[in-house]
Amino acid sequence: MLASWYDEQGPAADVLRVGELPDPHPGPGEVRVRVSGVNPGDTKKRRGWLGSSMPYPRVVPHSDAAGVIDEVGAGVDARRVGQRVWVHGAQSYRAFGTAAQFTVVPGPQAVPLPGHLSDELGASLGIPGITAHRAVFADGPVDGRTVLVHGVLGGVGSLAAQLARWGGATVIGTVRRGGDLDRVDPGVLPHTVALDAADPAAEIRSFAPEGVHRVVEVSLSANADLDNAVTALDAVIAAYGTHADRTELPFWPLLFNNVTLRLLGSDDFPAAARRQAARDLTAAAAAGALTVDIGDRHPLEDIAEAHDRVDAGGRGRVLVTVSP
Numbered sequence: 001m002l003a004s005w006y007d008e009q010g011p012a013a014d015v016l017r018v019g020e021l022p023d024p025h026p027g028p029g030e031v032r033v034r035v036s037g038v039n040p041g042d043t044k045k046r047r048g049w050l051g052s053s054m055p056y057p058r059v060v061p062h063s064d065a066a067g068v069i070d071e072v073g074a075g076v077d078a079r080r081v082g083q084r085v086w087v088h089g090a091q092s093y094r095a096f097g098t099a100a101q102f103t104v105v106p107g108p109q110a111v112p113l114p115g116h117l118s119d120e121l122g123a124s125l126g127i128p129g130i131t132a133h134r135a136v137f138a139d140g141p142v143d144g145r146t147v148l149v150h151g152v153l154g155g156v157g158s159l160a161a162q163l164a165r166w167g168g169a170t171v172i173g174t175v176r177r178g179g180d181l182d183r184v185d186p187g188v189l190p191h192t193v194a195l196d197a198a199d200p201a202a203e204i205r206s207f208a209p210e211g212v213h214r215v216v217e218v219s220l221s222a223n224a225d226l227d228n229a230v231t232a233l234d235a236v237i238a239a240y241g242t243h244a245d246r247t248e249l250p251f252w253p254l255l256f257n258n259v260t261l262r263l264l265g266s267d268d269f270p271a272a273a274r275r276q277a278a279r280d281l282t283a284a285a286a287a288g289a290l291t292v293d294i295g296d297r298h299p300l301e302d303i304a305e306a307h308d309r310v311d312a313g314g315r316g317r318v319l320v321t322v323s324p
Contacts, residue, residue, distance in 0.1 A: 003100030004303045005060045012307035016046070018300060021060070024096060024104045026073035031080060031110050033087055037123040038098040040306045040321045041155070042091060044154050046309075056095035062320070063091045064099035065128025068121040069110060074109050086122030087108040088130055088278065092267045099303060101322055108271075109280045112307070114286045123156075124292040124317045131266045132160035133277035135216040135238040136167065139261060146208045148230065150174045151218035152192065153183055155317060156240060159290065160216045161189055163280070172207050173234040174200070183315070188291075194225040201229040211235065214320035221247040228253050230310030240264040252268075292317050 001023045006015040026032045027162040045052065065087040067162035069080050076159045090095030090192050097112050113122045135156070136142060149166040151157035164171045171189060175181060178194040179307070186192075204226075211232030217223060220237070221244035228250045236257060254261070269277075284290045297318020298306040311319050 001097070001101040002300060003060055005058050005099075006046055007054075007058050008153055009046060009052075009054060010203075012043070012046065012304040012311070014306045016061075016307065018303060019089055021100065026071055026076070026104045028074040029076060029107055030073040030079065030104050031069045031076055031085075031107050032071040032087060032104050033066045033067040033098075034070045035047045035087075035098050035101060035103055035322045037066050037119045038062045038322065039064040039123050039126055039128075040099075040126055040303070040310050040318055040320055042097065042293055043105055043310050044308045045091075046307065058095065060096040060098075060100050060103075061091060062098040063087075063089050064123055065090065065103060066113060066122030067103075070102075072107075080107070080110075081229070083110075084115065084122075086113045086125050086282075087111070088126040089267070099300065099320065100200055101321075108275060108278075111282055114282065117285055120294055120319060121290070121292055122287060123319060125285070125290075126157075127266050128155040128252055128279045129159050129290075130266060130269065130274055130277040131240050132156045132163055132216070133280055134264055134266075134269055134273055135240060136160050136164045136169075136214065137276075137280070138238065138264075138273065139214070139260065140165060142214060145213040146206075146211075146232075147171065147216065148172045148174070148204060148213040148227075149216040150213040150223055151176075152178060152189060153315070154218060155292075157216065157218055158293065159281075162290050163284060164214075164216075164286045165189075168211075170208075172212065174204075194219070195226075201226055204230045206234075208311040214238065217241070220244050220249075222247050223311075228257070228259075231257060231259055234258045234260075236260045238262040238264060240266070265268070285319045294319060297321060
């Protein structure tokens with residue numbers, strides 16, 4: 001099969017290879033997916049982020065994809081062959097991910113993709129969508145609640161805002177700069193605040209006078225004081241990112257407000273939570289409640305360019321397509 005891999009960590013152009021590898025085959029409880037599109041969301045592992053080392057001698061990167069099941073292992077219903085699916089977590093605690101013509105995953109991680117949904121949307125759900133779902137729903141339903149989502153132009157933030165709205169919440173979003181406000185669709189998210197405004201806390205409070213009940217946090221170190229200023233009693237701050245490894249918090253004000261801090265590591269969500277997230281993401285997407293902003297598209301042969309684009313940041317999801 002055609003695949004991309006790296007045998008050492010480093011810059012994308014230096015370590016990523018594209019060539020032929022043996023076709024994988026599913027073991028018990030697994031399925032093989034003929035991949036069509038993948039979402040390059042795993043560049044940090046390739047770079048050795050936070051001092052991480054090579055978990056396996058060779059790694060085929062990427063965890064998310066869309067495609068068609070073409071082979072199943074023992075214990076899997078043979079009727080799944082030919083089923084369109086979206087895949088998540090393919091390279092979580094496994095060596096070979098989705099940057100290849102075929103990937104093998106446990107059956108539950110290949111989620112049926114309704115026929116009217118595109119491969120592009122399916123390939124963009126995966127880890128960002130499951131992280132967003134966990135951030136929004138891990139502490140119960142949000143119907144009738146007010147949810148503040150930071151970074152609504154990002155992959156996780158965008159899906160979190162849409163899921164919270166689908167779940168019945170009033171959603172307030174933030175962007176980093178006032179110049180980004182016109183990139184937010186007011187029909188999807190009518191309440192958006194720029195963090196470089198003169199008083200973002202007051203603007204958020206104007207939409208939620210009694211405070212917000214949930215915060216989906218992309219940078220806890222940058223926003224801890226702001227979150228403290230806008231949360232209601234017994235609120236939850238669900239953080240999946242921070243810019244300072246040792247993050248300072250306004251401890252006593254948060255304590256007196258009985259705020260719960262939930263930290264989200266996507267590779268280690270409980271299995272039941274991942275299954276529920278997959279069901280809800282598929283249902284929300286099928287109902288037209290989820291969209292993704294697709295930016296660049298790259299063939300597998302240009303995977304290093306795709307990684308560099310992800311590392312550089314910018315607008316829209318980056319997709320890699322795999323030739324049949």
